[in-house]
Amino acid sequence: MLSDANFVYFLLMAGMWVSATGTYIPGTGVAEVLGIALIGGALYLMSLLAVNWLALLALVAGASLFFLLPLLKSEWEPLAIAGLAIQALASFFLFNDTAVSPLFIAVGVVLAFAYHRGILRSILQQQRELSSTQKDEFLVGARGRVMAAIEERGTVQVKGELWTARSRMRLEPGTEIVVTQQEGLELHVEKAKREQAN
Numbered sequence: 001m002l003s004d005a006n007f008v009y010f011l012l013m014a015g016m017w018v019s020a021t022g023t024y025i026p027g028t029g030v031a032e033v034l035g036i037a038l039i040g041g042a043l044y045l046m047s048l049l050a051v052n053w054l055a056l057l058a059l060v061a062g063a064s065l066f067f068l069l070p071l072l073k074s075e076w077e078p079l080a081i082a083g084l085a086i087q088a089l090a091s092f093f094l095f096n097d098t099a100v101s102p103l104f105i106a107v108g109v110v111l112a113f114a115y116h117r118g119i120l121r122s123i124l125q126q127q128r129e130l131s132s133t134q135k136d137e138f139l140v141g142a143r144g145r146v147m148a149a150i151e152e153r154g155t156v157q158v159k160g161e162l163w164t165a166r167s168r169m170r171l172e173p174g175t176e177i178v179v180t181q182q183e184g185l186e187l188h189v190e191k192a193k194r195e196q197a198n
């Protein structure tokens with residue numbers, strides 16, 4: 001079974017969609033770790049088969065476009081369908097000496113579309129409908145840590161998630177910070193005072 005093209009394909013696609021779920025629902029790290037494990041297992045099994053690596057790259061690119069474009073901008077959602085088409089087409093050429101069942105590919109594409117439209121898109125819409133006031137109340141005052149040095153802009157980790165951040169002063173990696181304001185996906189932070197950091 002481990003050398004069966006359909007099984008390896010299923011493992012790869014499952015890993016990609018679990019990873020996509022982690023992208024849409026960040027914070028816990030469980031989906032991300034599971035996705036990496038599934039993709040890693042699929043790639044290991046692929047290394048034992050005659051794989052068309054260009055088709056694999058096209059498949060990954062297509063699937064990534066399908067779930068990333070709507071995440072980046074809702075207006076790009078119609079373009080994401082092209083990514084799903086690329087994924088389906090590349091799936092037919094994934095292996096050199098065997099083939100993934102066309103029925104398996106078709107079912108995979110339909111399930112991916114249904115999963116995205118029925119679950120991931122509704123999660124994304126709920127997140128977008130959350131008012132900026134609610135978001136501000138959620139993050140303002142939260143403490144975190146600088147991950148990449150802030151010189152005007154940098155990266156911080158707050159509530160288990162990475163955010164782009166601004167600060168009036170340079171902050172080095174590892175510095176404890178507190179969120180003072182949120183503007184969309186960008187946080188304004190300052191160095192946490194000693195009593196805040198404790």
